[in-house]
Amino acid sequence: MNTKRQPALLDTVIAHRGASGHAPENTLAALALAFDHGAKCVEIDVSISADNVPFVHHDDTLDRCTDGSGLLCDHRAAELDKLDASKGMQNYQGEPLPRLSAVFDLLIKHELGLNLEIKPRQGLEAATVDAICALIETSWPSHLPLVFSSFNRSSLGFALERLPDIPRALLVEGLPDNWPELIELYACRNIHCEGSRLSASQTASLRAEGLGVYCYTVNDVVMAQQLLESGVLGVFTDFPERLLTALNP
Ligand code: G3P
Ligand code: MG
Numbered sequence: 275m276n277t278k279r280q281p282a283l284l285d286t287v288i289a290h291r292g293a294s295g296h297a298p299e300n301t302l303a304a305l306a307l308a309f310d311h312g313a314k315c316v317e318i319d320v321s322i323s324a325d326n327v328p329f330v331h332h333d334d335t336l337d338r339c340t341d342g343s344g345l346l347c348d349h350r351a352a353e354l355d356k357l358d359a360s361k362g363m364q365n366y367q368g369e370p371l372p373r374l375s376a377v378f379d380l381l382i383k384h385e386l387g388l389n390l391e392i393k394p395r396q397g398l399e400a401a402t403v404d405a406i407c408a409l410i411e412t413s414w415p416s417h418l419p420l421v422f423s424s425f426n427r428s429s430l431g432f433a434l435e436r437l438p439d440i441p442r443a444l445l446v447e448g449l450p451d452n453w454p455e456l457i458e459l460y461a462c463r464n465i466h467c468e469g470s471r472l473s474a475s476q477t478a479s480l481r482a483e484g485l486g487v488y489c490y491t492v493n494d495v496v497m498a499q500q501l502l503e504s505g506v507l508g509v510f511t512d513f514p515e516r517l518l519t520a521l522n523p
Contacts, residue, residue: 281486282421282441282463284387285315286508286523290491291332292316295512298361299339300330301369302380311515315387315419315508317490320374320406321394327351328374328405331359334395340371347395374406378413387419389466389488389510391445392429403432410437423466430460443488449476457485464488466510469497474504481505495520 292304293311300318308316319332324347336342340357342349351373360366370376381388394402414420422433423443430442443464444456448471456462465480469489480487490510492498498509498517511517 279463279484281484281507282419282443283486284389284419284421284488284508285313286502286521287313287315287514287517288389288488288508288510289313289316289514290510290512291318293512293514295493295516298359298363298366298369300332300372301359301366302372302376303366303369305377305380305386306384308514309384309386312518313386313514315389316381317389317391317510318374318377319391319393320402321346322398322402322405323351323354324348325350326401326405327354328402328409329354330372330374330377332393336371342371345395347398374409375413378409382413382415382418385418389421389423389443392422392424392426392433394424394426394429399426399428400432403429403436407433407436407440410440421464423464427456427460430462434460443486447471449480453480454483457483466490469501469506469509472501472506474500477501477504477506492517 289308291299293307294304297304297307318330320328340359342357357371359371360369421441423445425445441463443466444462445466447468464486466488469492487506488508489501489506492509493513
């Protein structure tokens with residue numbers, strides 16, 4: 275048992291890409307809706323434009339979620355600002371692809387905690403982390419929960435160097451055998467993994483090491499209950515209102 279390590283706490287129910295089951299993912303509308311639905315914490319994905327401005331977006335390319343095309347990192351911020359990220363959802367036409375700065379403004383206004391997933395284009399890891407950290411230094415209030423996570427290991431390393439006091443989560447699908455080494459290497463306080471691939475005994479081992487365990491993407495109430503009963507601290511869901519109503523955390 276590692277008695278020194280403490281989990282980096284988020285919340286029991288975390289809105290995954292905002293209330294993305296109802297509104298276009300990773301938009302201001304989805305994040306505002308998550309707040310309206312009672313969420314106290316959200317997860318977003320962040321990468322950078324050609325001129326190093328952080329934007330909130332899941333994919334490398336713009337095609338699935340916006341009316342643009344090609345790589346996000348090949349476009350300058352002023353071009354990205356003109357895109358429609360409504361994903362064809364009628365009620366959300368004209369919804370912008372948000373800059374991280376605009377998302378911070380909204381989250382701070384509503385006092386929402388944040389899991390910021392660093393999703394760099396390959397080769398842009400250092401620049402992505404640097405742009406994100408610069409904005410955190412000027413804009414993010416210390417009283418609101420903030421946890422970095424990334425599938426991209428070097429991003430965790432750069433985050434550790436750049437802003438060591440912001441806690442880090444190792445983000446994985448299934449739990450790799452070398453998780454103890456990775457946790458030490460990047461000084462992580464949490465592991466975030468795919469809920470359907472995590473066993474109760476794995477959760478117990480992670481929790482015994484003082485790690486916080488959070489699972490994505492859990493839209494099913496029964497699965498959420500089972501994970502929480504096994505020691506998972508919280509779940510990322512596209513339907514925060516569904517889980518908040520059922521679990522009443
Ligand atoms: O951070 C949890 C989850 O968002 C990781 O997967 O692909 O939805 O970003 P993805
Ligand atoms: Mg994500």
